[in-house]
Amino acid sequence: MDKFLEGKVALVTGASRGLGRAIAEDFARLGALVAINYASNDVAAQDVLRSIEAKGGKAFLLKCALGSYEAAEQLTEALDKELRERTGSTDLDIIVNNAGGGPVANLDATTPEIFEKIVSDNLRAPFYVTKLLKSRLRDGGRLINVGSLGARTAVPDYIVYAMSKRALETFTIVMAKELGPRNITANCINPGLIESDANAHVRADDGIRSYLEQATPMRRFGVPSDFSGVAVSLASPQMGYVTGQIIEVAGGMSL
Template identity: 45%
Template structure:
């Protein structure tokens, strides 16, 4: 896989799950990692400690997303932490992973739940890219985490699906706009993955078997399955790929 030494990466929602796995994998490839978290500073500290104990470099950034001024606050902390650790200013890789989901059908989702979902899942990445581009070096990488729900209909996750559909559109549009700078923009679309979000669905043997059956490999995805593809997209090996939604569901959509 590509060598990321000398690169700086920001991964949102990196305190656990897919975000943590991506942060760890990019660090293994040599990148300095900004580990963003919303509220769980203890989990974010575990991510950083896991990276540094393995010989990597990382620092924490706490910032609530989905509120006014979130991008400004996050990048102010990013700039300050970069300076504090003696790293060169700038950004090479931005991974928009942080998201939330309020399950519910069209007649169940409240205004507040819908607005919060959109604010975190699509408005925050939009403005993080806007501010990140002011720091991103030419030839950079933007990786947006979408979802399998944008390729099939999931009535019980309608708000989440709508927000992730926006992520797919943002990805394609940015790819066309930023190509002149050599910046690639791609989206990852995971299916069922072993994270805290799916823990209740995996609590029984029957539930685990049902989720595993979606994949042609008859298993549930692991965070590392997604992180390895993210590492490819972050590397120079993916230089000729942009504007794509990469299915990382283990063949669940087949």
């Protein structure tokens, strides 16, 4: 594949593991300079950086636990400093809001602290990162938000998580309208059951795994490259007229 991201700059939040890592590695492989944001896992972050550089890619680390306006300000300041030193500019071409997660609980078990944690991780983080960095996106750039199939399914134990991810979909559509005049696309990718650290306990239970695989038309869990391939596609020059879309990467599980 041609290095169609050569000369581009991408920020991927939550990129030390799982889906974020897969996106960061793919973008770097295609020529982009990748800012790898992560919250706390130094070992995992260094491993991603080494992996990218060993293959001739370009990347750097930005340690910042997102979820507040102040955290987004810290990220922006650190990103600007790194980009000025490396490129002489603070311009970006791609923002991937991947960081997210939080505890799960049903309505009765959701404390104010759990509610605030989930909303901060999944909604405040991408909202404030985008708010502060959208002016740095070059015309023709890409905004990619990472949602969840959980936003479209009624699972009681994921009530706040689902609400926050559904709100992220609305945010994506609004951004598509706002950024469209600059030829910047905004799309949301909703992963289903993709193999990652987050669902290792589910995959370890043969009975649950078999049930979920049978509930998926593809009869398997996805792998990170299934997901990152969609992000790569959205970042390509051929996808400049696709915007405001919610794209499921779930093997047809919600059909």
